[in-house]
Amino acid sequence: MASTHGNHPSHKHDAHAEHAHAGPKLYWIFAAILCVITFFEWIIFKKKEAFGIPNAVMIWTLLSLSLVKFVMVCGWYMHLRFDNKMLTNIFVFAGLLAIAVFIMMKLSLPAMG
Amino acid sequence: MSDAAHAHHTTTGIENRKFAMWVLIASECFLFGTLIANYLVNKARSISGPTPQEVYKIDVTTLSTFDLLMSSVAMVLALHYCKEKELRKFQFWTFMVVLGGLIFLGFQYHEFSTFVLHDGLGLSTNIFGSSFYLLTGCHGAHVTVGVLWMSSILITSLIKGAEWFNSEIVEVAGLYWHFVDVVWIIIFTVVYLFVYV
Numbered sequence: 001m002a003s004t005h006g007n008h009p010s011h012k013h014d015a016h017a018e019h020a021h022a023g024p025k026l027y028w029i030f031a032a033i034l035c036v037i038t039f040f041e042w043i044i045f046k047k048k049e050a051f052g053i054p055n056a057v058m059i060w061t062l063l064s065l066s067l068v069k070f071v072m073v074c075g076w077y078m079h080l081r082f083d084n085k086m087l088t089n090i091f092v093f094a095g096l097l098a099i100a101v102f103i104m105m106k107l108s109l110p111a112m113g
Numbered sequence: 114m115s116d117a118a119h120a121h122h123t124t125t126g127i128e129n130r131k132f133a134m135w136v137l138i139a140s141e142c143f144l145f146g147t148l149i150a151n152y153l154v155n156k157a158r159s160i161s162g163p164t165p166q167e168v169y170k171i172d173v174t175t176l177s178t179f180d181l182l183m184s185s186v187a188m189v190l191a192l193h194y195c196k197e198k199e200l201r202k203f204q205f206w207t208f209m210v211v212l213g214g215l216i217f218l219g220f221q222y223h224e225f226s227t228f229v230l231h232d233g234l235g236l237s238t239n240i241f242g243s244s245f246y247l248l249t250g251c252h253g254a255h256v257t258v259g260v261l262w263m264s265s266i267l268i269t270s271l272i273k274g275a276e277w278f279n280s281e282i283v284e285v286a287g288l289y290w291h292f293v294d295v296v297w298i299i300i301f302t303v304v305y306l307f308v309y310v
Contacts, residue, residue: 027189027193052154058310077189087135090135
């Protein structure tokens with residue numbers, strides 16, 4: 001892995017793409033969006049009964065909002081969106097394994113539900 | 114050491130330390146996936162209290178979530194100014210990352226001490242307490258490591274000044290910090306907000 005093989009054009013392209021798309025202004029916009037989403041999550045939790053939100057709707061809404069935050073931090077703050085796709089594949093594979101662990105644990109203890 | 118001294122290419126096209134950090138993050142996904150699964154499977158199986166509904170203070174946890182999200186912004190700004198070689202701004206935002214991490218740990222200390230002293234929820238009180246402290250304690254330990262790492266980067270930059278600009282090291286530390294933030298995003302939702310589910 002450490003051996004050298006000359007220039008990688010994709011590297012230069014990635015660096016250029018990152019420079020073109022990300023900067024302090026974008027990071028602050030994302031920060032504001034992340035805060036607004038977290039505020040919405042808190043509101044949904046606090047006003048669940050007042051609004052009469054069913055449990056299933058609340059679960060999927062909160063999971064969706066959480067996923068948006070997850071993608072924003074991984075994609076832009078961690079630069080996965082601009083980086084080598086191999087890194088995304090490693091991360092996604094690990095995430096899928098983690099979900100598989102949860103499903104196996106849940107299925108392995110059916111009697112206690 | 115400057116960036117130029119570190120510039121090299123690899124067979125993967127990814128800098129070695131960065132690749133290693135992503136492999137570490139992948140293994141950490143597995144670790145936290147297991148701990149979260151353990152918590153979700155066991156949280157409602159306690160034969161005695163206190164229960165999650167009785168002890169969680171969502172308002173305080175929401176504030177600590179805001180804090181960690183803002184520290185992630187500080188981290189990405191620190192990396193940006195490191196690449197731009199703006200020393201003072203880089204040091205300021207690195208300090209803000211450390212401060213954000215310390216505030217988060219303060220929130221966690223407050224939460225844990227309230228649970229133990231006020232609510233009577235210890236590590237071995239019931240299976241909810243065990244799985245909760247294992248998960249959030251492990252996350253807190255990761256935040257502590259991140260704070261120490263960022264502090265060492267800040268101190269090194271303060272000592273060496275403008276001679277020290279190593280964006281590869283800052284980027285790898287940043288990846289770790291953002292991952293800790295991402296894990297908390299999941300914990301905040303599935304552990305705290307799903308308390309009545």
